[in-house]
Amino acid sequence: MMIYLVGGAVRDKLLGLPVKDRDWVVVNSTPDEMLQRGFQPVGQDFPVFLHPDTKEEYALARTERKSGHGYAGFTFHTDQNVTLEQDLIRRDLTINAMAESPEGEIIDPYQGQQDLEQRLLRHVSPAFQEDPLRILRVARFAARFANLGFTIADDTMALMAHMVSEGEASYLVPERVWQETARALMEQRPEIYFLTLMSCNALNAVLQEWQPFLMGSPHCLAALQRAAEHNASETVRFACLFAPNSQTEENSLKRFFKRMRFPSSHSELALLVYQQADNVPGILDKPDTEAIMGLFETTDALRRPDRFREFIAAAGYIAQAKGLNAPASSQNRLFDLLKQCQAINAREIVAQGIKGKAVGEKLRKLRLEALEQALSR
């Protein structure tokens, strides 16, 4: 048997980037031999094994043939005669289709190194079409490597658009779409992921309800870009893409979240942003304690201060993207005001012998007074 390092590890090494996961291809072997050598099978019909010590993935060189749609549509073919070149040609991008021998020799039958130099994301062969997830992967790599100067080859973009027009993208299940999208959100230039999906029409095919936000208003993607520049969390980046938008009804947004099964933390923050983000800029311009208290109440800030922090961060990026004056200092000020309100709690009021509904009323009154005082300072 011969073992080669393949895929992202070879690509990242050649780019001088840190290598996270290492994947290996095993040529000229059989499942029996792998088992004899102590490798653990990953699944029943899947020619992939885990190394007994490192737990890294070792896959028998294989060819894949499509026999239908989606993930049930694959048949694997692996035998001792499948060559490294045959294994590499079925991969997605030329920069992901290189191998390294144990001696450190790079095996590059499809000009991956040339494309690395030319900063091109180019599909290896027509076999690219066998997996619609690759449309999202290419968009994600474009987002990751944009700052290194990478762009998508015209032919590859055309192929992706062709796959979408053939209806292939509709076979992507929500879980996989989210998996790629979540990873893309954390890349350096996440907006490029969405721009790529728009260019090949995949956004319309898989994430249609997002279109009014992403295509209808220029603020969302600009806000996302700012959020990424400031190393914002995945939740905040996601929520930036739901700036208030008059074309979308709240119910259809809720249906979208449900259909795509986004994590509830993300959907909840996004919904708050959609409903309330426009109320944040300028709220501190005039000392209107009722307005500030109203914002705390509608966003449930007193009980969920961490989420409120994320909410004002997202609202801030959106406001900045709109060219409004929304400095980080006013976000901190708003959060300080929240803390002042939180410092007053029901215990002291109950201790004074106040009961029932009057407790809440008194609490609100004291908090408004605290806001008044803080704002006059």
Ligand SMILES: Nc1ccn([C@@H]2O[C@H](COP(=O)(O)OP(=O)(O)OP(=O)(O)O)[C@@H](O)[C@H]2O)c(=O)n1
């Ligand atoms: N839909 C896919 C998924 C994976 N691959 C191939 O399998 C390798 C390993 O896949 P994965 O670990 O998902 O990606 P990486 O390229 O290692 O990228 P990342 O850094 O994002 O993990 C890829 O390089 C690529 O050659 C592919 O061709 N098509």
